[in-house]
Amino acid sequence: MSTGESNVICAEHEKLYKTLDAFIEEVKDKPGVLIEVLHKAQEMFGYLPTEVQSHVAERLNLPESQVYGVVTFYNFFTMKPRGKHQIKICLGTACYVKGAEKVLDRFKEELKVDMEEITEDGNFSLHGVRCLGACSMAPVVLIGEKDFYGKVTANEIPKILKKYRG
């Protein structure tokens, strides 16, 4: 990475930290607000690396160990970066009974990654999620926050992925 590039990233991070601080300032008097702050931080940074955790700990006046403890307890929080397109495969019971595992296997094969991993080009990451609450459409795949695919079969996966490949 060139110095110029890293400067840009630093400047961007600084901006993010500022926004985060403003948010913390707004909510920090509410008791037990840590989880809410971590949600916000992950929404902004995409994940929760140790630097971000230390920052949150300092601002909320909490021990870093407590922040780390909470981050690692909840499935929703991640310390690894995620892909540009997050592929979430529902592994709820209804989806499982209707073959979600086969769908998952095919995604792994097509993307050459395992669960919770990111593709080499950073374009996709693969996640198994608990019930998405759309059981009638099982098996269900959610890409990003909004693109729902219902009654997915393994054979249509290459076609689905194509849409997100630049």
Add this chain to the structure above:
Amino acid sequence: MPVATNTILMCAGGGCISSGEESCLQALEKAVEKYALHDVVKIVETGCMGMCDAGPLMVIYPEGVYYQKLTPEDIEKIVSEHILKGRIVEDKLLDNPVSSLKTHNPYDDHPFFTRQVKIATRNMGVIDPMKIEEYIAHDGYFALQKALSMKPEEIIEELKISGLRGRGGAGFPTWLKWDLTRKVPGDEKYVLCNADEGDPGAFMDRSILEGDPHSILEAMAIAGYAIGASKGYIYIRAEYPLAIERLNEGIKQAKELGLFGENIMGSDFSFDLEIRMGAGAFVCGEETALIESIEGKRGQPRVKPPFPAQVGVWGKPTLNNNVETYANIPPILTKGARWFASIGTETSKGTKVFCLAGKVKNTGLVEVPMGITLREVVYDIGGGIPDGKEFKAVQTGGPSGGCIPKEHLDTPIDYETLKELGTMMGSGGMIFMDEDTCMVDVAKYFLDFSVEESCGKCVPCREGNRVMFDMLEKITDGEGEEGDIERLEELGKNIMDTSLCGLGQSSPQPVISTIRYFRDEYEAHINDKRCPAKVCKPLIRYVIDPEKCVGCTACARVCPVTAISGEVKQVHEIDRDICTRCSSCIQVCRFGAISIQSP
């Protein structure tokens, strides 16, 4: 002022959204614009209408005609035919399973609709959840008004007469919870709503919150008044952003009208709510873990007693109910406790919302009176098992529950009968299974869930479930040994007896229950190294029937690991060592030449 002659309801529940509701809505708005129908057509996006499998769904009033499985092209046609010319578009109507005729208004003749009794879901799919006026027009906030004119003890007495029990699963009498919390001294108390719907296969709470958020807000305010609390929390899954948005909007609207917040309806009662997001931990559905999480900590359960009624959020007396329980409260107050108690069975009053999913024709959300038989749910409401397969079992209660096999199809459903059958009401997920479902594999699936979701605080749950899982994996890998079944039973019992919280105390239940009803399947895996349902990969193989194979190459082309070889118009063969048993080939073979075998 122009009066709309047609009201069009578009279902915006989870099922319909994931099958393309948004593009249909856009098409509808475009068609209304194209034909300049703004003045006569009113479009309302509602909560879940229940029949998710038929989504996207749309209802046109005044006739009440339901259209199903819509595409943007269908919408254009329906507007130009139905709205402009008054001609019903027959081929988009629901099929009537009874008369083979098409159904116009399914509330007249479609068993999926006519067999339901809607109390908790009364407004879902009927009103616009984002408009408080529509909620009020359906008797909304009347119960709160009535409550404020009553003494707290009188409200609790009404609940006692109604017989309402907790809909989160365990069925604790609701009035008793309220009464206990009310009687604990203290001027600072809290009302909680458990909306951390974690059971895989259950989405009723989500649907209620999205489809009728005010019913929960109103009920929580009533609870606050009854126990003497002025503050509440809704703890909701982060996976439900739409529900969070609608609750926030609902709170804002109710405050503007003086129905929430300071001095509600001019009384000296004030009540406010805060929404707390979960972060993906199943154990937080356990009430003490939920309280820990609200306080911003790791969601690990506390030792009971003391119960939350005595020591809850911030150490204060706390009342915690589930979403569906709250949704029942306003109608009980407006229509009367005796009316509510007239529905259901001796011990279980009222209705229960179930989510039908898995191998059943009509998947979706239904609310039925307690005491209905499973057979009625499967065959009348659910429409039976698809593809001509046979019903094998239904799983209720999620990872804490068990399964009910076909011998017990005629059992009336209530808290007690389900318990006797070795399962539980749970939050209401019903997953249907047919002959292609392997019960050992299903038990393994649920245990995997419990292993992953165990919070790690107590040893029996953290370690015991892991050991049980490993044993099940051994069995499904074809390496099971004589005595494994007994060991599973013994260990399961120990875990249930010695775990700290509800998660551990019930996690072996899916295994115990499947052993009880499907012991022969376990024995087939262990003794014959055979999976009768042909699911467990190490015990099956894919085979091409040379008599039926015409050599079309479709299977070879689709195989992701090139395990299939053969020339055009020659019989193909599958290399067993390469094959990953992904079933892609079976799906594309048009000659039925590929089958799965288990020795």
